[in-house]
Amino acid sequence: MTTETYNQALLTLALAGIEAxxxxxxxxxxxxxxxxESHFLCNWMVESLKTKRFSKLMADDLTAWISQARSQGAAAQLKRLLICIADQYQQANNSTVATGxxxxxxxxxLTAQKWVVITDTDIDAKLxxxxDxxxxxxxxxKEFNQHIIDDKIAKPISMxxxxxxxxxxxxALAQGLLLSQSNKKTSLIKHHKTYILMPSNLHKSLCLLCLDLY
Structure with a gap:
């Protein structure tokens, strides 16, 4: 029996919401x-949560989105959110580029856009x-050299x-990669935020979405 992944559960929910x-x-x-639209989707999510229509992996997200819709109304932009999720997760799923x-x-x-990109230094302490x-x-x-095997990300990589x-x-999305949400607390580089890349894009929570594309 194959266990449903977070990505699969999320995509199922997003597509169902858009269809509804x-x-x-x-x-x-x-x-x-x-x-x-926000009112409709909020009620739809409430009913979906109440009836346990979707995987329990979606419970926290549904709860958060319902709360946002109730407090923000139209500003929660639930329809835009679901469309963004469906498009970007499907784009990542359909990518033919190996993750590594x-x-x-x-x-x-990023280097071409004049970013400072460093992958040749071991990071194991605060730096x-x-x-400029x-x-x-x-x-x-260590992660860059050891966590990419046969052109694929085999273990999580912190950026x-x-x-x-x-x-x-x-x-990243243009290359079929999904980034985790940012985390300032786990960063080993001052003034930087940590983002994670996962093997096969299998994050356990909602990735960083490109909402500005919609």
Whole structure:
């Protein structure tokens, strides 16, 4: 028996939500306002959570989105969120670029955009990088050299980033890579945030989304 992954559960939920709101919209002649769409999806999520329609892996996300919709209304942009999730997770799933190769392509692109990219130094203690204000990305040499096997990311890789995370997420997505959310507390590089790359993009929580594309 194959255990459902977080990615599979998330994509199932996102596609179901998009189908539900599109079906509902087709049954109404008047165009719905963003507030009405948010209200519909909030109620749909509440019912889905109540009836345990989706994997328990989705419980925390559903709870958070319901809370956002109740407090923010249309500003929660639930429809946009679900479309973004569906598009980006499917894009990653359909990528034909090996994840290790994809990472190297990302680093080459950032280097071309004048980022300071460092992968030749072991990172095992708190460090400070002097980059004169340039955006920077650091990966420990040990992880970069040992966690990529046969052009694939075989073990989690930590990236320490200071710069436009949305840019990095867009560049990574173009190569079929999904980044974790940022974490300042685990960073070993001062003024940098930690982002994780996982084998086969199998994160256990929602990745960093490129919401600005929608």
């Amino acid at each position: 709101i599109n079906t509902s919209a087709s049954q109404h002649k008047a165009v719905r306002t963003p507030a009405q 190769t994809a990472l190297k392509n990302v680093l080459a692109e 400070k990088l002097e980059s 204000g340039q955006s920077s990305l650091v990966i420990s040499a 320490y980033i200071r710069g436009d995370e949305k840019l990095v997420a867009r560049v």
